[in-house]
Every structure is written in C-alpha cells, then in structure tokens.
Amino acid sequence: MKPPKDICRAPRNRTLTLTEQERLGFLPKLIRLSGPVEFDGIQNRTISQNLTDVLGWLPAQFVDLLFLDPPYNLTKTYNGSTFSRQATGEYGTWFESWFVPLLKTLKSSASVYVCADWRSSGVVQSMLETHLKVRSRITWEREKGRGARTNWKNCTEDIWFGTVSDDYHFNVDAVKLRRRVIAPYRDSEGRPKDWTATPVGATRDTHPSNVWTDMTVPFWSMPENTDHPTQKPEKLLAKIILASSPPDGVVLDPFLGSGTTSVVAKKLGRRYVGIEQDADYCCLAEKRLALAERAHTIQGYAGGVFWERNSAPAARSTPLYRQPADMPLMFDARAKEPHDGKK
Numbered sequence: 082m083k084p085p086k087d088i089c090r091a092p093r094n095r096t097l098t099l100t101e102q103e104r105l106g107f108l109p110k111l112i113r114l115s116g117p118v119e120f121d122g123i124q125n126r127t128i129s130q131n132l133t134d135v136l137g138w139l140p141a142q143f144v145d146l147l148f149l150d151p152p153y154n155l156t157k158t159y160n161g162s163t164f165s166r167q168a169t170g171e172y173g174t175w176f177e178s179w180f181v182p183l184l185k186t187l188k189s190s191a192s193v194y195v196c197a198d199w200r201s202s203g204v205v206q207s208m209l210e211t212h213l214k215v216r217s218r219i220t221w222e223r224e225k226g227r228g229a230r231t232n233w234k235n236c237t238e239d240i241w242f243g244t245v246s247d248d249y250h251f252n253v254d255a256v257k258l259r260r261r262v263i264a265p266y267r268d269s270e271g272r273p274k275d276w277t278a279t280p281v282g283a284t285r286d287t288h289p290s291n292v293w294t295d296m297t298v299p300f301w302s303m304p305e306n307t308d309h310p311t312q313k314p315e316k317l318l319a320k321i322i323l324a325s326s327p328p329d330g331v332v333l334d335p336f337l338g339s340g341t342t343s344v345v346a347k348k349l350g351r352r353y354v355g356i357e358q359d360a361d362y363c364c365l366a367e368k369r370l371a372l373a374e375r376a377h378t379i380q381g382y383a384g385g386v387f388w389e390r391n392s393a394p395a396a397r398s399t400p401l402y403r404q405p406a407d408m409p410l411m412f413d414a415r416a417k418e419p420h421d422g423k424k
C-alpha cells in the first residue's frame with residue numbers, strides 16, 4: 082500500500098503500516114469466493130473481493146450485527162481506486178443494489194448500523210425505513226474536520242441503527258459512559274449522591290445517549306491509526322458491538338477498510354467476517370488481527386465502561402500495538418517520520 086505522498090513521519094508517530102514482506106506474508110490468509118459457501122468457510126476471515134461479486138455466494142441468516150461503512154457520496158480515493166460523487170438518486174440506486182441482497186444474511190434478531198455524512202444520510206434513512214425497523218440515529222461529533230470560509234465546518238457523522246424485528250439484542254449495561262461529575266453533591270449524612278469516588282475523581286456511569294462526543298477519528302499518535310483515509314475509531318465499533326451483538330455473535334462488515342470491525346469483534350470475543358475490495362487494506366486488516374492476538378485493549382474502554390475523551394486510566398499508556406520483539410513479520414511503525422496527512 083502506498084503511503085500518502087510526501088509523507089515523512091515524526092519519531093512519535095505510531096501509524097501502523099505494511100511492508101512488502103508483510104503484504105506477501107498476509108496475502109495467503111485472505112480468501113476469495115467463487116461459489117456458495119457455508120458459514121464455516123468464511124468465519125473469522127477476510128474476503129478480498131468486490132462486495133458485488135460475492136453477494137450471491139454468502140450464506141443466509143448467519144449475521145447478528147451488520148456494520149456498514151460504505152463510501153459516502155463524496156469523491157474519495159481508496160488506495161488508488163476512486164469512488165466518485167453522484168447525484169443523490171444514483172447514490173441511492175447504488176446503495177440499494179448491495180443493501181437489499183445483504184438482508185438475506187441477517188438473522189431475524191439482527192441489528193444493522195450504517196454510517197453516513199449529512200449528504201448521504203437521507204438516502205440511508207429512507208433505505209432503512211423501507212427494509213428495517215429504524216431505532217435511532219446516532220450523531221458522532223468526530224472532532225476533526227476541515228474549516229470552511231463559506232460554510233460550517235463539517236464535524237459530525239450519522240450512524241443509523243435499525244433492526245430486522247422487535248426481537249433484538251441490546252445490552253445497555255455493556256456500554257455505560259463514565260463521566261466526571263462536576264458538582265459532586267453529598268446527602269445529609271455525607272454520602273456521595275449518585276456518584277462514586279474513583280482514582281480519577283468523582284464519576285458517574287451514565288446511560289449512553291445517541292450523541293457521541295467521546296472519540297475522535299484515529300490520528301497519528303494513536304497506535305490503532307493506519308493510512309486508511311476514512312478509518313473508524315476502535316472505540317466506536319466497541320460501543321456498537323457490545324450493545325448490539327451477543328457474546329460469540331457474528332459481525333459482518335462488507336466495507337472492511339483497514340479492518341477495524343473485525344479487530345474489535347475479535348478483541349471482544351465475537352466472530353467476524355470482513356469483505357474489502359482492496360487487497361492491501363485486507364492485508365493491513367490481517368496485520369491488525371494478528372496484533373490483536375496479544376493486545377485486547379481498546380483505547381477509551383477500560384474496566385467495562387467507556388470513558389470520556391482522554392480520561393480513561395489506561396488510555397495514554399497502553400502499548401496496544403507495540404511491536405512484539407518476537408514477531409519478525411511486523412514492522413516498527415514508529416520508526417521515522419513527522420505527520421500523517423490524514424485530515
């Protein structure tokens with residue numbers, strides 16, 4: 082995979098990259114489908130193909146959680162392959178062409194999450210309303226965004242949540258948000274009122290809302306960061322997977338990119354299937370999956386709760402992806418260089 086042009090990374094840059102030697106090592110792990118498969122044949126694997134070429138071969142009703150992060154309706158290049166912005170109607174037709182066939186892969190208790198920006202959100206909502214029961218729209222304030230002179234800086238994304246039926250898995254206790262309490266009141270006997278004294282101060286574990294402000298897009302100092310241009314944070318996937326899939330459940334991501342969904346599913350004891358058209362991204366996903374054999378931590382999630390940004394006790398110190406000395410295939414991602422170019 083070619084790094085973005087003119088990249089010279091700072092010494093503390095932790096972006097994970099792939100050497101040619103690693104690429105050649107991971108390629109044989111990828112699978113390609115040429116006919117119908119049983120679930121066992123794709124369980125915990127990365128399918129290195131265009132989604133439209135494999136839609137007809139996927140098994141029926143094996144998925145507990147479908148996570149969809151397709152190209153938004155923007156012109157964007159993924160490792161040399163460009164997705165071009167279209168008229169909204171055309172984007173809707175493209176979306177429907179793979180979304181409807183994917184529905185047969187869902188169990189009757191399955192949940193579906195679909196990422197969108199403000200421009201593609203309308204298409205996603207109408208598609209979900211036609212085919213699923215829409216439960217919510219999460220708004221993620223992703224922090225990073227490009228400032229604009231004649232418009233508002235675009236800093237949010239939508240994540241639509243739908244289910245196949247009314248019988249679906251949702252574990253709210255697994256996704257509580259630990260917040261710092263600004264005014265820690267005590268009752269008349271001096272006991273904390275609805276808060277707990279912890280090593281990081283007074284905190285309260287709260288029900289998670291559909292506004293997510295506790296995570297940024299991955300950036301160069303985060304060990305999960307790669308050169309994929311639209312990588313999602315592991316913390317975002319952790320919330321969705323913990324809330325909406327049972328332990329050992331099956332998570333499908335047909336636009337796998339750098340592998341975030343499969344990696345987090347693996348760390349959280351779920352099974353996974355990923356599909357990605359670009360073989361280099363597939364190899365990057367395999368590298369992250371290999372590293373996840375030993376490192377199960379997820380930045381911002383510790384002690385069974387999610388933490389507000391930069392407040393998790395382990396967040397800054399966890400050597401999540403540090404290069405194990407005895408893994409010769411791995412490349413020390415922190416070797417040379419100053420900034421990553423990700424906007």
Ligand SMILES: C[S@@+](CC[C@H](N)C(=O)[O-])C[C@H]1O[C@@H](n2cnc3c(N)ncnc32)[C@H](O)[C@@H]1O
Nearest residue numbers: 131132150159312313336337338339341357358
């Ligand atoms: C928005 S990115 C997903 C990023 C991913 N969530 C992550 O965390 O890295 C979309 C991905 O879909 C891939 N893609 C686009 N069209 C595809 C298709 N028809 N079949 C399979 N993959 C496709 C692109 O190569 C890109 O990596």
